[in-house]
Amino acid sequence: MFDPDSDSAFAEGHKKEGRNYVKFYRQWVRNNFKSKEEGREVGAEQDFVMIICPGQPKTEVRRKASEQDKMQYSQEWSAYMQGKENQVSGTPIELLPGLPHGMADALKAIYIYSIEQMAGLPDLSLQKVGMGGAELRERARAYLSKTSAETTALRQQLAEMQAEMARLREQMAAAQSAAQSAPEPKPRGRKPKAAAVPMVLS
Numbered sequence: 001m002f003d004p005d006s007d008s009a010f011a012e013g014h015k016k017e018g019r020n021y022v023k024f025y026r027q028w029v030r031n032n033f034k035s036k037e038e039g040r041e042v043g044a045e046q047d048f049v050m051i052i053c054p055g056q057p058k059t060e061v062r063r064k065a066s067e068q069d070k071m072q073y074s075q076e077w078s079a080y081m082q083g084k085e086n087q088v089s090g091t092p093i094e095l096l097p098g099l100p101h102g103m104a105d106a107l108k109a110i111y112i113y114s115i116e117q118m119a120g121l122p123d124l125s126l127q128k129v130g131m132g133g134a135e136l137r138e139r140a141r142a143y144l145s146k147t148s149a150e151t152t153a154l155r156q157q158l159a160e161m162q163a164e165m166a167r168l169r170e171q172m173a174a175a176q177s178a179a180q181s182a183p184e185p186k187p188r189g190r191k192p193k194a195a196a197v198p199m200v201l202s
Contacts, residue, residue, distance in 0.1 A: 019054065019116065020073075021053075023076070025049075026045045029046050029064075049062070049069045052111045053111075053125070054110065054111045054117040054121060055111070055124075057110060057128075090116035091114055091116065092113070092114060093113055095115065106130075110128045115143055116140075
């Protein structure tokens, strides 16, 4: 039986959540002790996980879902708990620019559902993709590099805008503080003339 934890290529994929095809599901499990004790079939549904390395369907592994699986594939687990059918994380393979018509379905047939999975496809799996597989992988990598660069540029612009807004707020606060602490100006104008005292002639 294929062991994903002992295979270097597959274990590497575990570190990249978007690479492997992962699906959580429920399965009824027989309780042998209670079934024998009560003389009938007794069991309960439990959570299981199916893990497949894209492009290598024979690497399929099915096992009872462990806490490590739930943490390793947190997005798929969250989708499963919310009852969503599509549990694949990453960018859908259909959004890869220049993908030939019908190619998305062919890729999904070998468990390549996302651009991230296509970009991380090992050389061995390219044989399953067929002609043009290497080109598709490079296109997927270029797409991710481009979006990553655009995201970095947008984050930098946002940081610059936030810094400018903070600087303006500091200037406004300083101006208000200076206005409040300044002494009140003295009233300007001429002093009123003293009233004339009338002279009395004797």
